Amino acid sequence: xxxxxxxxxxxxxxxxxxxxxxxxxxxxxxxxxxxxxxxxxxxxxxxxxxxxxxxxxxxxxxxxxxxxxxxxxxxxxxxxxxxxxxxxxxxxxxxxxxxxxxxxxxxxxxxxxxxxxxxxxxxxxxxxxxxxxxxxxxxxxxxxxxxxxxxxxxxxxxxxxxxxxxxxxxxxxxxxxxxxxxxxxxxxxxxxxxxxxxxxxxxxxxxxxxxxxxxxxxxxxxxxxxxxxxxxxxxxxxxxxxxxxxxxxxxxxxxxxxxxxxxxxxxxxxxxxxxxxxxxxxxxxxxxxxxxxxxxxxxxxxxxxxxxxxxxxxxxxxxxxxxxxxxxxxxxxxxxxxxxxxxxxxxxxxxxxxxxxxxxxxxxxxxxxxxxxxxxxxxxxxxxxxxxxxxxxxxxxxxxxxxxxxxxxxxxxxxxxxxxxxxxxxxxxxxxxxxxxxxxxxxxxxxxxxxxxxxxxxxxxxxxxxxxxxxxxxxxxxxxxxxxxxxxxxxxxxxxxxxxxxxxxxxxxxxxxxxxxxxxxxxxxxxxxxxxxxxxxxxxxxxxxxxxxxxxxxxxxxxxxxxxxxxxxxxxxxxxxxxxxxxxxxxxxxxxxxxxxxxxxxxxxxxxxxxxxxxxxxxxxxxxxxxxxxxxxxxxxxxxxxxxxxxxxxxxxxxxxxxxxxxxxxxxxxxxxxxxxxxxxxxxxxxxxxxxxxxxxxxxxxxxxxxxxxxxxxxxxxxxxxxxxxxxxxxxxxxxxxxxxxxxxxxxxxxxxxxxxxxxxxxxxxxxxxxxxxxxxxxxxxxxxxxxxxxxxxxxxxxxxxxxxxxxxxxxxxxxxxxxxxxxxxxxxxxxxxxxxxxxxxxxxxxxxxxxxxxxxxxxxxxxxxxxxxxxxxxx
Numbered sequence: 096x097x098x099x100x101x102x103x104x105x106x107x108x109x110x111x112x113x114x115x116x117x118x119x120x121x122x123x124x125x126x127x128x129x130x131x132x133x134x135x136x137x138x139x140x141x142x143x144x145x146x147x148x149x150x151x152x153x154x155x156x157x158x159x160x161x162x163x164x165x166x167x168x169x170x171x172x173x174x175x176x177x178x179x180x181x182x183x184x185x186x187x188x189x190x191x192x193x194x195x196x197x198x199x200x201x202x203x204x205x206x207x208x209x210x211x212x213x214x215x216x217x218x219x220x221x222x223x224x225x226x227x228x229x230x231x232x233x234x235x236x237x238x239x240x241x242x243x244x245x246x247x248x249x250x251x252x253x254x255x256x257x258x259x260x261x262x263x264x265x266x267x268x269x270x271x272x273x274x275x276x277x278x279x280x281x282x283x284x285x286x287x288x289x290x291x292x293x294x295x296x297x298x299x300x301x302x303x304x305x306x307x308x309x310x311x312x313x314x315x316x317x318x319x320x321x322x323x324x325x326x327x328x329x330x331x332x333x334x335x336x337x338x339x340x341x342x343x344x345x346x347x348x349x350x351x352x353x354x355x356x357x358x359x360x361x362x363x364x365x366x367x368x369x370x371x372x373x374x375x376x377x378x379x380x381x382x383x384x385x386x387x388x389x390x391x392x393x394x395x396x397x398x399x400x401x402x403x404x405x406x407x408x409x410x411x412x413x414x415x416x417x418x419x420x421x422x423x424x425x426x427x428x429x430x431x432x433x434x435x436x437x438x439x440x441x442x443x444x445x446x447x448x449x450x451x452x453x454x455x456x457x458x459x460x461x462x463x464x465x466x467x468x469x470x471x472x473x474x475x476x477x478x479x480x481x482x483x484x485x486x487x488x489x490x491x492x493x494x495x496x497x498x499x500x501x502x503x504x505x506x507x508x509x510x511x512x513x514x515x516x517x518x519x520x521x522x523x524x525x526x527x528x529x530x531x532x533x534x535x536x537x538x539x540x541x542x543x544x545x546x547x548x549x550x551x552x553x554x555x556x557x558x559x560x561x562x563x564x565x566x567x568x569x570x571x572x573x574x575x576x577x578x579x580x581x582x583x584x585x586x587x588x589x590x591x592x593x594x595x596x597x598x599x600x601x602x603x604x605x606x607x608x609x610x611x612x613x614x615x616x617x618x619x620x621x622x623x624x625x626x627x628x629x630x631x632x633x634x635x636x637x638x639x640x641x642x643x644x645x646x647x648x649x650x651x652x653x654x655x656x657x658x659x660x661x662x663x664x665x666x667x668x669x670x671x672x673x674x675x676x677x678x679x680x681x682x683x684x685x686x687x688x689x690x691x692x693x694x695x696x697x698x699x700x701x702x703x704x705x706x707x708x709x710x711x712x713x714x715x716x717x718x719x720x721x722x723x724x725x726x727x728x729x730x731x732x733x734x735x736x737x738x739x740x741x742x743x744x745x746x747x748x749x750x751x752x753x754x755x756x757x758x759x760x761x762x763x764x765x766x767x768x769x770x771x772x773x774x775x776x777x778x779x780x781x782x783x784x785x786x787x788x789x790x791x792x793x794x795x796x797x798x799x800x801x802x803x804x805x806x807x808x809x810x811x812x813x814x815x816x817x818x819x820x821x822x823x824x825x826x827x828x829x830x831x832x833x834x835x836x837x838x839x840x841x842x843x844x845x846x847x848x849x850x851x852x853x854x855x856x857x858x859x860x861x862x863x864x865x866x867x868x869x870x871x872x873x874x875x876x877x878x879x880x881x882x883x884x885x886x887x888x889x890x891x892x893x894x895x896x897x898x899x900x901x902x903x904x905x906x907x908x909x910x911x912x913x914x915x916x917x918x919x920x921x922x923x924x925x926x927x928x929x930x931x932x933x934x935x936x937x938x939x940x941x942x943x944x945x946x947x948x949x950x951x952x953x954x955x956x957x958x959x960x961x962x963x964x965x966x967x968x969x970x971x
Contacts, residue, residue: 215359
């Protein structure tokens with residue numbers, strides 16, 4: 096039996112004795128090992144062999160480190176000399192990499208922030224939100240809903256042992272009055288095991304009993320300081336008026352928690368006991384009343400497997416089948432699903448009735464920006480690769496000499512990668528300066544509270560150094576492997592001119608670079624045109640000079656006539672009305688509408704307005720009439736519907752007039768039909784709409800048509816008038832066109848960011864092309880001189896020297912156009928109303944790319960072509 100030394104020890108010893116001279120003892124060690132096995136034992140031989148490893152290791156490791164440091168020092172000196180010697184080449188690379196790194200770092204800060212939401216909660220990976228899918232009953236284009244019944248949380252807790260804690264809450268607002276001060280804030284009506292499910296930092300109070308009393312009120316640190324200053328708020332009594340209520344309650348402060356982190360999907364300033372809510376009595380026994388967000392926390396090692404989900408849905412179906420509506424239509428019972436807490440911020444765009452939906456992120460937005468950041472960084476790396484491989488011939492003799500005197504290929508690879516890393520480290524310094532300069536504009540665009548102080552954290556700088564090293568290694572890898580493969584024999588016989596493989600690779604990189612840039616240009620043009628189409632399209636109502644005021648006092652209806660008459664005395668106010676919604680954000684809907692001879696199930700969106708609302712908005716009447724004070728029944732027994740509703744009911748506009756519509760406890764005749772207008776997003780098709788007259792609780796918005804003159808004075812007059820009758824509530828106003836634009840704020844920001852990063856990508860590609868053109872012109876200087884001597888004019892010379900670059904740009908278009916068309920066609924599928932992807936978009940993108948490329952290349956070409964040919968022909 097042949098015995099071998101221990102494998103690990105033999106391998107390590109082989110690594111330590113790394114050159115041919117030192118590998119000689121390995122044979123002696125093996126021979127002595129076999130001798131010990133025969134004369135003593137294998138264990139003794141193994142011990143001896145391990146001892147040799149331990150004996151050699153310190154000196155060899157020290158030796159290796161010493162020479163590695165010496166080699167690195169040499170690489171550093173060589174790299175610095177090259178940077179100084181080729182200043183323009185170095186500047187192009189440093190500037191390109193700096194812009195690419197800065198873009199990547201800015202986007203990285205945004206992505207890191209978006210992915211951190213709700214991870215600060217203890218056991219956040221075990222917390223889920225319950226959501227419903229109601230197939231066949233879409234609302235605003237989606238079957239998914241974030242709201243659930245109040246009883247669901249207790250049903251899950253009592254019937255499924257897998258849940259450690261369950262809770263629910265409903266978003267609310269409240270007026271808090273303390274002495275002469277009043278504050279209107281966002282809050283939560285919570286129930287169940289809220290503070291057991293979510294661990295907030297308590298500054299005062301006891302979380303186990305802070306919400307036991309229905310009169311309890313818990314404040315955040317900021318609100319407590321605003322109300323009470325530095326004094327202890329615990330036990331203090333304050334007046335409280337809940338949203339949609341006219342009743343003043345006395346609340347007792349029982350706790351203060353720290354301010355909610357910005358990276359939380361919760362946004363509130365106070366918490367109340369849900370039992371004190373005006374909705375509690377009406378909802379506690381109705382499984383078909385969905386107004387609450389339900390959360391669960393899994394216990395132990397439980398998971399939400401398919402069997403558990405099936406059991407939960409079976410239980411839910413049993414409860415829902417007892418409701419009158421679902422008794423007749425059991426196939427319409429929704430299904431329950433569980434959304435991870437950490438997914439709520441980025442993966443809730445499809446959910447209706449979600450709390451804080453306007454401030455939610457979107458995972459698609461994160462993916463898009465991440466891809467753009469990587470693309471820009473890749474374009475910058477490609478610049479380095481192109482210029483380094485193009486200039487390989489200039490360093491061929493250096494490589495040959497190093498190889499002749501004994502340099503290994505690994506040494507050369509390390510040298511060239513070290514140069515790239517050094518260049519990347521110089522670039523990162525400039526990149527951090529650019530991040531600091533453009534941080535605020537970027538944060539304004541992404542609309543996220545990312546603090547500049549993050550730049551001073553160790554995490555940021557570790558990321559910076561890590562990215563810099565990766566970029567240096569990535570950008571230097573191809574040049575390093577290519578140049579280290581050159582053979583001395585070919586180099587010194589002048590056979591190494593770059594090689595077909597090198598030229599092919601360089602051309603492929605330039606083509607890919609401009610293809611990616613052209614795709615970004617196409618995307619920018621399409622997004623700009625689509626958003627411009629949305630802004631300028633005829634939406635069916637007027638958005639010009641419409642001032643809107645959010646009404647928060649539920650007693651306002653008592654003062655409406657007085658306020659309206661006062662406002663109309665101002666000559667700059669043309670007309671005044673009110674509505675339950677603005678015309679671009681009508682969100683309430685129902686399928687519980689009936690009429691005589693009904694055959695179809697039609698989902699109606701609902702809106703309530705006052706006199707002159709529809710006329711003020713220039714919503715066109717197709718048949719019948721508007722609401723009128725001449726008909727007393729209009730305030731109680733009348734509806735106006737749109738064309739889509741008429742079509743869904745199976746009538747013509749004239750036939751539907753006089754038809755009685757019945758909805759829950761309310762009924763009325765159709766007195767008018769208005770033309771369809773875009774009350775939903777441009778992403779959705781037109782839908783049926785029924786408009787009733789304002790009831791007492793429907794005065795959510797005061798709307799006015801005002802003149803453009805003296806606008807500041809008009810707004811001040813409106814504020815003074817409104818606050819006279821609602822002095823405790825804040826005055827919030829907006830113009831309707833601004834409110835309309837806010838619906839597409841995410842898309843607008845994405846468009847702006849894409850435009851900015853497209854310009855940066857184009858800039859990086861252009862300076863890379865400029866550097867490459869400069870080098871190529873140097874190589875062809877004599878050729879150009881000879882052509883001039885033989886009589887070629889400037890146009891002929893430019894055609895010859897630029898045609899190769901233009902061929903590459905042309906190939907890039909063949910790649911970019913189909914990819915750009917597919918990507919933008921996919922993006923436009925989200926819109927029901929959209930632009931056509933006509934040829935002008937792609938012609939425009941090609942024109943921009945060709946224009947930049949020609950300007951970049953031609954500058955150096957013209958300079959070379961107009962130079963004195965004598966100089967180029969005499970130079971060596």
